[in-house]
Amino acid sequence: TDQVAIVTGASRGIGRAVALLLALQGAKVVAVSRSEAELAELTCKTKGLSIVADVSDELDAQHVIAETLRNFGRLDMLICNAGVGSFNQLEDFASAEWDRIFDTNVKGTFLMCKAAVPHFKERKKGHIVGITSDVAKRTFPHGTVYGASKFAQDALLASLRKEVRPHGIKVTTIYPGLVDTHFNDTTPGSPEAEKTHLRPSDIAQAVRYVLEAPAHVVVDELMLHPFTQEW
Numbered sequence: 001t002d003q004v005a006i007v008t009g010a011s012r013g014i015g016r017a018v019a020l021l022l023a024l025q026g027a028k029v030v031a032v033s034r035s036e037a038e039l040a041e042l043t044c045k046t047k048g049l050s051i052v053a054d055v056s057d058e059l060d061a062q063h064v065i066a067e068t069l070r071n072f073g074r075l076d077m078l079i080c081n082a083g084v085g086s087f088n089q090l091e092d093f094a095s096a097e098w099d100r101i102f103d104t105n106v107k108g109t110f111l112m113c114k115a116a117v118p119h120f121k122e123r124k125k126g127h128i129v130g131i132t133s134d135v136a137k138r139t140f141p142h143g144t145v146y147g148a149s150k151f152a153q154d155a156l157l158a159s160l161r162k163e164v165r166p167h168g169i170k171v172t173t174i175y176p177g178l179v180d181t182h183f184n185d186t187t188p189g190s191p192e193a194e195k196t197h198l199r200p201s202d203i204a205q206a207v208r209y210v211l212e213a214p215a216h217v218v219v220d221e222l223m224l225h226p227f228t229q230e231w
């Protein structure tokens with residue numbers, strides 16, 4: 001297809017795998033992150049567009065949508081994937097770390113959707129896919145800040161689903177368990193992680209699946225875990 005997709009957090013991990021798969025499927029992919037060199041390398045493969053932007057900055061978010069429309073004339077899919085996390089006992093979290101996590105995971109999703117929805121409404125068509133986490137539906141020690149951000153991101157997307165459905169716009173939330181990425185400063189590719197974690201390509205396949213649903217079907221929620229993960 002010649003569909004146009006924005007993928008945030010595309011420089012590595014899940015977002016990169018989603019961008020590569022959608023490009024392989026024939027989509028025009030707009031890859032977004034703060035890392036110019038990684039995006040340039042990715043764009044060589046996707047033959048799409050890359051935009052250096054911070055999703056937590058309103059002007060950046062607006063710029064991403066405007067540049068997409070200027071280049072391709074339309075937007076079909078917005079994949080809100082950019083996210084950060086860290087884990088600690090509550091009293092050891094710096095206040096600035098709360099801001100970093102909420103600004104990226106919650107405000108970033110809000111600002112990207114806010115910028116995209118008017119265009120989707122105009123076309124009476126569009127699909128927003130949010131990559132949240134299984135921790136949007138469970139709690140655990142050291143997960144106070146990250147978990148709160150993912151519950152908030154999940155609530156935002158669930159409310160938005162009801163708000164935009166009358167306008168022909170689909171909202172899908174994907175809840176991954178452990179995925180082998182650079183998340184929280186980890187290094188992917190260890191033999192151990194192969195047994196305990198999903199691969200970014202597993203999430204990319206899930207994104208492809210929900211995007212390919214026929215017009216009369218919407219996948220509201222999709223949760224995936226490594227078979228070994230108890231949660």
Ligand code: NJP
Pocket residue numbers: 008009010011012013014015032033034035053054055056081082083084085104108131132133134135175176177178179180181182183184
């Ligand atoms: O992590 P990683 P994942 N503006 O670190 C980008 C969720 N998740 O792929 O800006 C724009 O490899 C960053 O790019 P850069 C998780 O919460 C994960 O695992 O260049 N982009 C990079 O491309 C998150 O929502 C696991 O630093 C920003 C990307 O985000 C999503 O999966 C489990 C940005 C992060 O790549 C992708 O994370 C789970 C900003 N302000 C949910 N800040 C897991 N890995 O186990 C960051 O349940 N990025």
